[in-house]
Amino acid sequence: MMAESKGALDGLVVLDLSRILAGPTATQLLGDFGARVIKVENPKTGGDDTRSWGPNYALNPDGTRSDLSAYFMAANRNKQSIAVDLSTPEGQDTIRKLAARADVVIENYKPGGLKKYGLDHETMLAAHPGLVYCSISGYGQTGPNRSQPGYDLMAQGFGGIMSLTGDPDGAPMKVGVGIADVMCGMYACIGILAALRHRDATGEGQHIDLALVDAQMAWLINEGTNFLTSGKEPVRRGNAHPNIVPYEAFETADGWFLLAVGNDGQFARFCDAFGLQSLAEDDAYRTNLARIENREVLIPQIAATLAKLPKAEVLRRCQDALVPAGPINTVKEALTSDQAVARETVREVPAAVKGGHVKLLANPLKLSRTPVRYDLAPPRFGQDSDAVLKMLGEDD
Missing domain, CATH: 3.30.1540.10 (formyl-coa transferase, domain 3)
Incomplete structure (x- = not known):
């Protein structure tokens, strides 16, 4: 009988200080590949903002609403949740201890927002030179807009994609899902894997500075290079293509x-x-x-x-x-199609909710030797605090 395969990133520890979608997308991917992801959530706010982004929630066994919104579950499987207040000395000490055990730290605070706690990349890398530290922000750590908050909608507007989306005679239109956040998370995952490769070869960690707007402008792809080549401003074409007809x-x-x-x-x-x-x-x-x-x-x-x-x-x-x-x-037709069933596009993951499981969108990667794992359902807020603290040798 063949032994159960380990994930490609088995043994890696990721300390996730991010929330909402871009950072959590990146860390969910790392968790899918076998990394241990420790998601740090703020006890003052009830955790990740998206826990309250309804209207759809998994229900508790007694039929009441849980804190697992559909939005939260979209980007938070294969993680452990620990409640830590970063504004307290005790919370900061806990993060430092976790960082000492981690290979990767990822955060999406405003640039400089963690410096007052001594948890910024300069401080962390000085203490742990082999650490890969990824910072995600709206506009990056430099530039005139660095202090402005970053949301997917703002990135789509600033980065140009909304000027290309929608009916030619209608209003500029955002993409129907948070695509700027998701693609930023993809870039973050790729950057982290590249930095880990360098760390494994040299022992050197590094800081990754990634912006939602930078990532969005990078995936303007052919329309971006159409402009750079011709100098002509691309226009909205509805469902039509600028370079292929019909x-x-x-x-x-x-x-x-x-x-x-x-x-x-x-x-x-x-x-x-x-x-x-x-x-x-x-x-x-x-x-x-x-x-x-x-x-x-x-x-x-x-x-x-x-x-x-x-x-x-x-x-x-x-x-x-x-x-x-x-x-x-429609979404229903897509996710229930024969093709989606054959490709296992939807996965049921055991969870302590009504029905005993939650349905999630699968990772699309099919790895022959190190398949994607679905070991952990999206966590309830702070459910793993005791287990993670015991890892540090702390009783409470």
Whole structure:
């Protein structure tokens, strides 16, 4: 019988001083890979802000509302929760002792906010030169905006993505989830793993300075480089693509679907499948560059043809012609689809709540040797304080 595999980060200890979404996303990933994550929560506020971000909560066994909001559970599995008041000398001493045992410290206080407690990166790294210390803030540790608070919405607005999102004639629109926070958490996890690699090779820890706004501007990707290359300001295109045509949502006789024609061969096959061969043979549309230049004339012609056909027929023809196309699922349709079931996109994790478990979105990584672990459900506030303090040899 094969022994149960350990996580890739088994043995690492992460001291998590972060809250809300960016930092917790990073530490949840590290916990998924086997690290021991100790989440420090403020007893004065009842813990992480997102514990109170309803309206959806896991229920206690007696049917009352627990402190496990759906929002909190999205980014806090595989962690232990300890209640520590950083404003007290005793709390600061506890954090220092935990840091001495930790490989990684991650925090998202305002720049300089932990210095008054002696828990800032300079102080910590001086005491523990091998420590990897990651600071996440809205605008970074430097720059004229360094002292301003950072929320996902502010990052999306400042970083440019809202100017690209939404209907061309409508208002700028944020992405429907906290994508700036989540991507910042991804960058944080990558930076921490890189710093750990360096630490293991040299013994040197380091400070990681990461900003929500910096991360958001980094994933402007092609639209960012479109501007840098051309000097032209990108514009909102709704569901359309700035560099590929046709690549957007179209309405059929009984609903919407997505068409993603990625190259000229696919366009020719699409036209053949829908009796539009004349478009494929027209020099105005034969190449993607030509289609971009003439999209305002091309798209209405395609839309008029597709609007007469049922969605199932459109999808079947596209599939037969090897042209990328697909449905626009609701969240329920996506998470209950045969594909999601086959890929175990939703995981049930044992928890001391009504029903005995909570449902969580799975980590998408499928590692063959060190699979992702789902050992710990998102913790109740302070539930592991005794266990963590015993690790330090403290009785109370």
